[in-house]
Amino acid sequence: MKSALHFLVAARQCEIGELEQLMRTSTLVNLLGRFIHALQKERGLSNIVLASAGARGSEARAAQIAECERIAREVRDGFDHLDTTAQRVGQGARLFSRIAYVLQGLDALPALRERITALAIGPEAATAAFMKLVVGLLAVVFEAADSATDPEISRLLVAMFNFMQGKELAGQERATGVAAFGTGASDPQRQQHWLHLIESQERCFQVFAEFAPAVPLALWHEAGTADATLAVIERLRRVGCTAPAGAPLDTELSETWFDAATRRMDAMQIVETQLATDLLQQCENKIADARTTLQAQQALLEALPPSPQAAGPDASAFFESAAPAEPPAASFGPHLDRSVLELVQDQSQRLQAMQGELETVRAALNERKTVERAKGLLMARRQLSEGDAHKLLRQTAMNQNRRLVDVAQAVLAMADLLPPAPPAEH
Amino acid sequence: MKSALHFLVAARQCEIGELEQLMRTSTLVNLLGRFIHALQKERGLSNIVLASAGARGSEARAAQIAECERIAREVRDGFDHLDTTAQRVGQGARLFSRIAYVLQGLDALPALRERITALAIGPEAATAAFMKLVVGLLAVVFEAADSATDPEISRLLVAMFNFMQGKELAGQERATGVAAFGTGASDPQRQQHWLHLIESQERCFQVFAEFAPAVPLALWHEAGTADATLAVIERLRRVGCTAPAGAPLDTELSETWFDAATRRMDAMQIVETQLATDLLQQCENKIADARTTLQAQQALLEALPPSPQAAGPDASAFFESAAPAEPPAASFGPHLDRSVLELVQDQSQRLQAMQGELETVRAALNERKTVERAKGLLMARRQLSEGDAHKLLRQTAMNQNRRLVDVAQAVLAMADLLPPAPPAEH
Known part of the structure; x- marks a missing residue:
């Protein structure tokens, strides 16, 4: 029969298994972030091509498509390397279902690109199509964040997911601004949408700031103050969002806006990469810690006699309220029984505290x-x-x-x- | 490279794996319910022995200890048969840690019983000790309820957990009443505790009633009206809880109260068994359904050519808003491409809806x-x-x-x- 210590060891092994799974998922999240960034760029360039009826941006777009295809192959590889063996992954059903959805989108990309090259689709429809794929990719990241069972890693994933979502809203804002200035006339409905995108973005970055660790947070604040990009963006937001209905807008500003918005998104990408590095580092540290503890517990397990009452004669301390008992005079080493009981209580308290923190962090995901x-x-x-x-x-x-x-x-x-x-x- | 359909199949396999795991956990929950019931009875008899200084209840207690030991062996067996292989079980860490705690309690039971036999412990301390073990067992049930990923099974587990918790509070109320009448004098602090136990019980049974299916719910209502037990209980509650501080209580009522409270708990045990039967039946049905769907998807997977674009030329429908496309003229069967796309969307919508329901059901666990x-x-x-x-x-x-x-x-x-x-x- 298995003793309490057997189950303590099994619990640790589960924790390590979950951490290793989180590490793989985090690697995938990092890759998806790079892919989304590339798709956002392709979307922006596609809009320039479509808005100029093929006169501008075609070359840059072709190069960006090649870049996207390269990363898409990495993403498919990453999906292939996920362990899809049934029962191996908790909450796998939702993750895999999201991935199936994304793969459908990847398969449909070539046809979408052909329609863009043939100018057979409008810029808004093209933006909407790319958005659909990005939303699908973000849903994969969300599942990863939602499945984390370690509160500190969960914090990082919540920060990451909100940052990526904010960045995507910034990308949609870029497209909206390009369309607004590009058409040369102010439109109240588009203005309303634009303001909505600004507000939603800010909420995402607030959640990010609440959960992000020091280094990416400092990078993020730096990006907001270091250069003049943000001032340009704020000025053009004001021009675009406050012009009365039907008022003319300077079409030249379309390019100025696109460049500034692109610089802003590139700066975001740097923050995101830093966040991804922190995430992987955190996973590695946690796994190393858990392995060290596991080894100690396994050594203890081997030192105990294989009996159902392996926790020993001192187990009766279970029913004592507090007050440390005398060390037991057991045959297999001093303090050994007592330490099993303490181990169980420590682990139980630790998991209890972890669960509490986890619930707090996950509350940030409740809005979604x-x-x-x-x-x-x-x-x-x-x-x-x-x-x-x-x-x-x-x-x-x-x-x-x-x-x-x-x-x-x-x-x-x-x-x-x-x-x-x-x-x-x- | 794996196609969207590969991941759809993997998602289904995960669902089946999770359902099978739930089935094993539900079997364990059922067993734990029987064990808790036996321990509650042993606790009650131990109190009678202690309160009568060994004059009454010793024989019944000895028989009940034998019964508890028999079920305890089944419980240990059940724990042994859980699959503790690392990574195999989502959220296993907490479950196994709870089990380790319970095993400590089981190991400590013989020493507790010796102290009771030797009258070396008071009835209140004995009650508290048994409570500690029952609370640990209920925590195992809670982890099971909290880890369910299927909303309907989650409903049943939430109903079950709340019912078991309500029943334990009823058991504590039985002990409180025995002590109150046994000492023969009213005590305001005990009265306050008694009222608290009644109120907490009622909240548990409310949650149970909200989530329980028709049959156990009908049994529960029947148990509340069929015989005179509840009237006796309510009368003695009134007598016990409203007597002024220090007023004498009829010690004869101790036995009347114990018998009525015991009949009530036995009736509860019947409801609980019905709930457990429903739970296992539900697991079986769900697994059978999921297997049927999986077979259909696997057949579809085998019919598709092994290409990265396995979803076929019609994947471009991914970017269409709605409007059904023409059936594709693909080589590997009519409607096949279309149906993969639809499968992905159906599954995604189904999981979406399930997740929503699950969140609603789990909200009932948030109080804890x-x-x-x-x-x-x-x-x-x-x-x-x-x-x-x-x-x-x-x-x-x-x-x-x-x-x-x-x-x-x-x-x-x-x-x-x-x-x-x-x-x-x-």
Whole structure:
């Protein structure tokens, strides 16, 4: 029969297994960050090509497509190297399902690119298509952040996910600005969307700042003050967002805006890389620590006699309130029994504290989960696709000038007023 | 390279793996329920022996100890059959750590029993000792409920956990009533504790009623109306809880109370067994369903050519908003490409909806998590043991006549006012 110590050792082994899994996931997250950055650049260049009817940006776009393809191969490789053996990964179902979705997007990229080259698609539709793929990639990162069982690594993944999401919103803002200046006339609906993107971005970076460690945070503050890029961005935001409906906008500003927004995103990429480095370092440290403790516990396990009552005659201390007992006079070494009992209590207290921290960190992910729940409800009750449900929520938030999460909460609170779900199909 | 469909299949395999794991855990939960019931009975009989200074209950207690030992062997067997291979079980660390704790308690039981036989321990201390073990066993059940990734099974486990917890509180109430009538005099502090136990029980059974399926729920309502037991209990609760401080209580009522409370707990055990049956049935159904779907997906996978673009030429539909595309004229069968894309989207929507439901169900576990977080904070900041932290919270709740979770929330909100944590040790 297995003793308490056997299960303590098994618990440690689980922790190490989970940490190793987190390390692999973190490596993948890092790679996905690089891929998203490349796709964001390709999206920007595609817009320039489409807006200029092929006159500008084609060469840079071709080079960027090659770069994207190179990283896409790495991403596919990374997916291939994930351990998909059933039962090996907790919460694997959602992660793998997200990956299946992304792979569909990757497979569809060549056809999208052909349509862009043939100018057979508008810039807004092209932006929306790239967005769909990036959103799918971010969902993979979200699953990684949500599955972390170590609070410190979870903190880093929450910071990472929010930073990546903020960066993607910055990319969407870049496209919106290019379109606004490019058309040469102010449009209130686009202005509203633009302001919404600025606000959502800021919320993401706030969460990032709350959870990020010192070095990437310092890099981030530095990026905000070191050069004049941000001043240009703020000036053009003001020009673009405050012009009265129909007022002319200087089309020359389109390029100025694109360059400044691109410099800003490149600076973000540096912060993101630093965050990824910290993440991997943290995983390595944690694994090394856990292995050291495991070795000590295994040594103890081997020193104990193989009996069901392996915890020894002093186990009765279990029912004592506090007050340290006398060291037991056991045959297999002094303090050994006592130390098993203490080990169990220490580990139990440590996991308890970890769980508490983890819940606190994960609360930062709850906003997204609320939105997802509201989306799920709309999908089920109103027969909407995921995309349409999201659009409906976002549009309502914009129209009512409320945060997305507040609208989502309202939807959930009103659940009973929505039409009932149709019979479930299998 | 693996295609989208590969990952869809892997996601299904994960789901099946998780369901199988849930089935094993549910079997264990069922066994733990029977063991807790036996321990509760042993606790009650031990109290009778101690209260009568060995004059009554000794024979029944000896038989009950034999019964407990028999089930304890089954429990140890059940633990032994859990798959503790590292990485195989998500969130295994916490589960195994809880089990290690329980095993310590099992090892310490013989010594506790000797002290009871020798009348070397008071009834209250004996009750507290058994409680400690039961609380440890309930923590194993909680981890099982918290790790379920299927919302319907999670519902059942939440119902089960709350029912078991309510039943344990009923057991503690039985002991409190026996002590109250046994001493023959009313004590305001004991009355307060008694009322607290009634209130906490009712909250547990409310959650149970919210999540339980029809059959066990009907059994539960029936148990509340079918016989006169509940009327006896309510009358004795009134007598015991409203007597003025120091007023005499009829010691004869001790036995009447014990018998009625025992009948009530036996009725609860029947509900719990029904719930366990439903739980296992639900696991079996889900596994069978998932296997059928998996077979269909695997057949589809084998029909596809092994190319990285295995999702086929129609993958471009990925970027279409809605509007069904024409069936593709692919070489490997009509509708095949389209169906992979649809499969990915269906699965993604299904997991989305499941996740939403799961979050809703798990919210019912958050109350306990809030208490655990507050406990963790007190342990870290005030250097308390887990038991002392719990006692402090419970005592504060009783003194202020507030719910435990409200006190826990207040503690968390005041975190900044507590002394800072000492430097962490490894």
